[in-house]
Amino acid sequence: MTLFCRPKDAYEELWNGARTGLDGVMEVFGADEVRPNSFVTPTSLKAHEPRTQACDSAKFGHRLQQILSHNSRGPVYIDLPSHSLSTFSRTRPRSPSRSFLSYLSLAGKDPGRDEVDEVMKALEKRDVRSAEKEVERLRLIKSEAEVKVMRRAADISADAHAKVRD
């Protein structure tokens, strides 16, 4: 498994809380390979570290193609935020749009047109499905533990309602 995620960033974390970081993610989620998906805030970099080294988004398309050709059969699960829900059937979304890679390219460096075309081409040949739908299917039926938590939340609200009215 290859994970693209946010690197540690002292400045960001000062404001918004600690991040697991690339090494942490590898350890916690057991990924085989971890790559940064965004730039680190300039104040966090040492003077000699060029900015471009901190981000691997541009390599995403390349990596995706590698993975796709390596696993040439089977469905590809992708969720595309640019699509409205009504265009999604339950398992088979329409062909992915150009904004897909731009979305993932949090670095702000837009992937080259060729790269986007290559990835889109590779995906169009495949059975592309929505991962979100599969997760939602699981979320719809609550576990016993979830029901307990939801009952507690509801009880707290019910008591508060009563305190306003009684």
Next chain:
Amino acid sequence: MRFARPGLPESSLVAHFSYHTSLSGSPRLAYVPVCASGAQALTIHYVENNRQVKEGEMVLIDAGCEWGGYASDITRASALRKAFDSLRGLRKLADSPGTSRRTGTFPASGTFTTPQAHLYEAVLRVVRACTKRCTSSTSWTFEDLHRYSVDLTRTELRDLGFEMRAGELERVLYPHFVGHPIGVDLHDTRSYGRDER
């Protein structure tokens, strides 16, 4: 003693609700609450919450807290009167054994005028009947449950003298559907269809 009383702004009722949920460990409300007094309750998503509640009015509160990462969502309405004795008739309804506050059986604040009491009881009967049907053995879709609630409500209203043409009830009074799945998201989950089992 009841918090809500004539002259208070709607937002203070919301703040009181929020205060009590926070004492129980809720870090935040699950959504922006509606506190609609009098005619404001005719606006489904009334969130201005800046009117003073008035003597003799009904007050509708749609508020729910987040706890343990999960949302709750409860809407209730009650009458606002200075006198808060003589609830006996309605208290009997609410305090019968086996009922719980969460499922909508709750003591009302203040005394109701007769029309208010009739409508209140009518809605309460529909809520209870629908709640009874929410079991896996019933195996209803949301559409089934909604249809059932519409039929019951039309009958209740007819008994009170309101004749509604087909579709009129839903269009005028009940466009908001019977309910929605809830969980980590307030409307959980996006892709769920109302006609699914």
